[in-house]
Amino acid sequence: MTTQEHDASVYEQMQTSGEFQDLKRRFRRWTFPMTVAFLTWYLLYVVLSGFARDFMGIKLFGNINVALVFGLLQFVSTFWIAWAYARHAEKKLDPIADKLRHEVEEKTR
């Protein structure tokens, strides 16, 4: 068996291992729905900007209208999702990723 084939089988073993599947699940279960959520939220904003201008023009206080608040909320949601992802990754992904990396590096050395 050449080194390369050996490496390949290490990766395939790792890919099917429970721990790796757990890491993959934790990654995808957070990022995929969140991506759908923020894209939908953004598209809602763009569609309303095109088709619901009377609604966007409703004044909430002073000259601050729905359009401005909706736009600023996109900033708030972006900052919040970025922060939440960083927290999720540090707590739920990094420890498993680090452990698995050491394991594979031991085997492929």
Added chain:
Amino acid sequence: MSSEALATTLFLAFVALTLGITFWASRQTKTAADYYAGGRSFSGAQNGLAIGGDYMSAASFLGIAGIIALSGYDGFLYSIGFLVAWLVALLLVAELMRNSGKFTMADVLAFRMSPRPVRTAAGVSTITVSIFYLLAQMVGAGALVGLLLGITSPSGKALTIVGVGALMIVYVVFGGMKGTTWVQIVKAVLLMSGAALITILVLGHYGFNLSSLLGEAATQSGKGGNFLIPGLKYGTEAQGLAGKIDLISLGLALVLGTAGLPHILIRFYTVPTAKDARKSVLWGIGIIGVFYLLTLVLGFGAAALVGSKAIAAADKAGNTAAPLLAKAVGETFLGEVGGTILLALIGAVAFATILAVVAGLTLASSSSFAHDLYAHVFKRGNVSEREEVLVARISAFVIGAVSIGLGILAQGQNVAFLVALAFAVAASGNLPAILYSLFWKRFNTAGAVSAIYGGLVSALILVIFSPVVSGSPTALFKDADFAWFPLSNPGIISIPLGFLCGWLGTVLSKEHNAAKYAEIEVRSLTGVGAEKAAEH
């Protein structure tokens, strides 16, 4: 001292500083990893600033402030698309790319697929996207300098483009990624400080009451309440349904394009680990987000204090709104001298902005030419590191020279659509290829090649037959009319088409490499075997 002379002095100081940095960086740049990725030794915060410096182009600084000053709220739509887009990069792309790639976007694709066809496709797409973006910036640079320094003759503008191009070539050829990154960091700090200073002065003038600023902007614009809601520029009522669909199409390209822009993707390789890539994007989101909030105040402030009429009189597209505002607030607070100083400051910041962005684009396209096309396609990988870096430097020179030439030829043409087109191509071709490659087990060479060419070609064809190229008063060719596609932005058709082509190409081909997918999946999520930072 006149404002022009002061602006020139400040700009020369920036040039001197950045040339010093370039000289220092050139002595540190020895290996391919140094040249392409700055030795992967930048910290997350440094790279975050550089991401801001790479991303916040003159189009987003002067352009968005100008759109807001002239058309009110609509400029904000642009900012929001540009910002939300970073979540795609953060959640799905940055860390996984850092873990599985080396120098270019194509590295990730070539990992599990037949390298020559996918590198060719990715190289063609990278160079196309970067040149479009570069050309828009170069033409913008000529126009801008004309406005800021009072140079109006075509030869004067041409000379400016040559000057900007020459500096960009020096940064990239000698400084490589290390030099370019530091130029971007310096620029980001200058831009944020300049924008923050003007914003504070504007808000101060209105007693830090946003509502009264907006009220004054609406009054001075002459458009009243409509100035504060969407619809004066994009998807106007006069354009009907097509205009509104065009707005959605633009929004899609903005939000999905960023994570497929080659000059942004290569920034993820400049840090030691995937965690640092994550930190870079977090810093980038913070900086870019705050910056777009500042441009909101700058744009409405310009409308309120300078007035939309005066801004439109100075430049039809409103590109001088921010400089004119700087002059106006300077005069309000510090008299005539203050106006002169602030105008000069913002003028110099605008130059720095252009330079940092064009350098990033030149680096991305020359890296892809040398690493993807020359080393792996033409030479099939049989090339020494020294030779590859030499070719990268030569191609940076050639791409720089070509963009100077095209920039001069396109002088006075309306090429602003090229930025939106670059985003559309990146979203339609590059993004599907990257996402499928990282997440879809079955994906293969035919799929990658189909996604990239399908997205690239469909976006290009739709734009060629759109109102931006012919058949409208603002078109590139005003006198011809071969426009059958009603939208200016192709994204709403070309993005789904790119994803569809990628899927179709994949299922029609039997090729499939399970072992390589196992490897890239394990590597991208765990960081096994990721390229290490250089030791210096």
